[in-house]
Structures are given as C-alpha cells and as structure tokens.
Amino acid sequence: MTTVGVPAGWPATEEEARAVQDRLRGRVVLDEPGPPPGTGRVTGVDVAYDDDRDLVAAAAVVLDAATLEVVAETTAVGRISFPYVPGLLAFREIPTVRAALDALPCPPGLVVCDGYGLAHPRRFGLASHLGVLTGLPTIGVAKNPFTFTYNDPGPGRGSAAPLLSGTEDVGRALRTRDGVKPVFVSVGHRVSLDNALAHTLALTPAYRLPETTRRADALCRRALQEATAGAAQEASMRQAPTS
DNA sequence: GCGACAG
DNA sequence: ATCTTGTCGC
Numbered sequence: 001m002t003t004v005g006v007p008a009g010w011p012a013t014e015e016e017a018r019a020v021q022d023r024l025r026g027r028v029v030l031d032e033p034g035p036p037p038g039t040g041r042v043t044g045v046d047v048a049y050d051d052d053r054d055l056v057a058a059a060a061v062v063l064d065a066a067t068l069e070v071v072a073e074t075t076a077v078g079r080i081s082f083p084y085v086p087g088l089l090a091f092r093e094i095p096t097v098r099a100a101l102d103a104l105p106c107p108p109g110l111v112v113c114d115g116y117g118l119a120h121p122r123r124f125g126l127a128s129h130l131g132v133l134t135g136l137p138t139i140g141v142a143k144n145p146f147t148f149t150y151n152d153p154g155p156g157r158g159s160a161a162p163l164l165s166g167t168e169d170v171g172r173a174l175r176t177r178d179g180v181k182p183v184f185v186s187v188g189h190r191v192s193l194d195n196a197l198a199h200t201l202a203l204t205p206a207y208r209l210p211e212t213t214r215r216a217d218a219l220c221r222r223a224l225q226e227a228t229a230g231a232a233q234e235a236s237m238r239q240a241p242t243s
Numbered sequence: 244g245c246g247a248c249a250g
Numbered sequence: 251a252t253c254t255t256g257t258c259g260c
Binding site for chain 2: 046047049086087089092113114119120121125140142143144145146184
C-alpha cells in the first residue's frame, strides 16, 4: 500500500479546477482505436472515501483481458484532495488513483474508470483527465446517467442507445446483461467508442458492471477499512500505550 | 433564482 | 460515495 499527499499546485477552488479542465481538454486524443478487446491487459481503478477521517483509498486491479484473471493489484491511501462537486470528480479521485497505478509492477493496458470521460459538462471527465495525465488509453463506465438523457436500449445484452447532452451524442447507454439497467459508456483518451463498448461487453460475462470495476471496488473498500482500523489502533495506543 | 447532478 | 436488515428470487 502506497501513501500519498495532495500534489503541489492541486486546485483548491472550483474556479481553478474548471480552469484546469479547460486548459487540458485540448490534449485528449479521440482518433485512436485503442487496444483490441480481449487482448493484453485491462485495469480497473476505483476509490472509497471516509470523509470524517479525511481518508481516501484507491485500488488498481490488472486483469488478463482474455481470461479476466487478476494479474496484479495495488492500493494507495491519502488525504481527500477535493470535495465532491458534480463535474469535478477527477480532482477528488486522481491523486490516489495515480499513486495506485504508479505502484503497479506491470503496464496497465486499457484503464477502465468508474465514471465518465467525454460525457461531461466540459467534455473532460475523470477518464479523459486520467488519460491525459498518464498517456494511457482510458474509458469511462458509469452506473448513473448523470445529467444526460437516453432512450431505453433493447432488453437484450449488447443493446445500446445514444447518451445525449441536449442533441450532442456523448456516449452510449449499454445493456450489459439481459433485462438489467444499462451502464453508461463514454470514451476517455486514445480509445474509440466502438472499442469502449466492445471492451465493456467483454468485461461483463456475468454481472452488470465490468469485472475491472467490481474488483477495484472491492479492493479499495478493503484498503480503506484497513487504513481506518490502523488509524483507530494508533489512537488507542496514544491513550493507553501499554494496551 | 431553484433544482439536479459521475463518485 | 456512504449510512444499513431483511428479504424476494434463481
């Protein structure tokens, strides 16, 4: 487990954060297809919070894209770097997620984020931001439609419908399991939408959510609990050093 | 101005 | 995200 602080120069206000998004937005690469689904590695990243203790834990789990078996996994714990503000999620998640990615013993391949990429008020969501900062191919798979609209996809797995920001097409509502609520897929960095959808389907042979996010979610929760337990133990040591 | 709003 | 028990169903 890695420990991280808030990076120097990290935005402290919403205004600064929006300015960063406007400045970095132009660096997103949208004209690359990205790695072919089912080959190489796919990495899930996710974060869990304890706002009261000002703790955040991130996990990165690398899967073999063909077998979906775990190849490597890391965690990182740090201080919360930004409040939750819709549209500014990346500033809350990225420092710890990057630390977890940096700690991996192997290249992550495609990174699957829990949230959005292009589908964002300024077209620069978490997946876009993480991709630009790391140079890695990224996609976003979100559980909720955020502020976007869509028509229900057909009932079968694989059915998809446009995710719309007004009249602008920013991603897809994708049914990953028969008769189950869709997930919301958008491109991040260096991956086409078709490839993002294919990867998402390849990662959902059994559940609504990609195996990558399921694994990363479980791991970061565990890491947060261990960090929380560690903090509690240190506190009791200070009160009763012999216990 | 008010409400909604990824995690 | 997180607080939280049981419960219906395959």
